[in-house]
Amino acid sequence: MAARALLEEEGEEALTMRSLAERLGIKAPSLYKHVSGRQEIETLLAAEALTEMGETLANESGLEAMGRAYRTWALDNPALYRVATTRPLDRENLTPGLEDAAAAPLLEALDGDRNRARAFWALAHGLVLLELDGRFPEDADLEAAWAAGLG
């Protein structure tokens, strides 16, 4: 999707119907001939992101490596990460099983312990969001914070 490039090149704010249309050499209303609205675009982006994040985690073994990979992916795709994780998911229009598939590698690494998997996910999500939002002090040692969290 062209939306992704726009998102990452210009930032989250820049993903507007008109700018996306312009990038496609089209006028905004024409977008609605292909897509039902902004919501659907975000859902498509979220699906792409979840798939990719799942694959990224599947390539790692061990919680520490997964944490590192999670963070790296998020910092490399900050706007997409936000779109995919900081809104309610439109599960109606998401290919079924996609969410589970994205979570599978982590769940496996934790021997199927869903509670620990959720806690890990929340920890990683929180650390990433706080970092992206500049909520930690400039001099914070985030590597150490991750290490502390995974202990």
Next chain:
Amino acid sequence: MAARALLEEEGEEALTMRSLAERLGIKAPSLYKHVSGRQEIETLLAAEALTEMGETLANESGLEAMGRAYRTWALDNPALYRVATTRPLDRENLTPGLEDAAAAPLLEALDGDRNRARAFWALAHGLVLLELDGRFPEDADLEAAWAAGLG
């Protein structure tokens, strides 16, 4: 602030310059005689929220109790929680020390270990956001996830 009531009664979307003005019996442009813009309102709300969250945590002792209190406060004030925690903080216009004061109780409970404090914060933040965004399955045992995370 009247903005807070509006925020919690009607949801985050409902906090608009015009609706806030209307609640104050005023027209939107008149707001700018009191406030520099939406940004400043959000900063004021964030300050209020941070103060309150700090006090809430200060009333608890032990990580588990703090976690419970954190979650409860966030679920009781979801829109305000978001405004206060999911954006970059405008530190220029925030009374100095406020951030540290809000974090102090937690830091103390962790014997001054900043890394563990950041990890705890991130865990709590992540759990709360994922819950607020409906990202966990309907039947997820979030109490257990919190417990797993604090272990």
Next chain:
DNA sequence: CATTCTTGGCTAACTGTGTTAGCCTCTATC
């Protein structure tokens, strides 16, 4: 071959957002 339908573009326009410019009135102060 002619007709019809579908696809995918377009312009114009509506509502709602934050915000600015400029005016006017009341009230306190010298």
Next chain:
DNA sequence: GATAGAGGCTAACACAGTTAGCCAAGAATG
């Protein structure tokens, strides 16, 4: 009593998502 400031107001702008309705090119069908 003149004056300055505080705090209202209306009108307007740019930009957001979105809808309605038109039109042209190509596919499908008689």
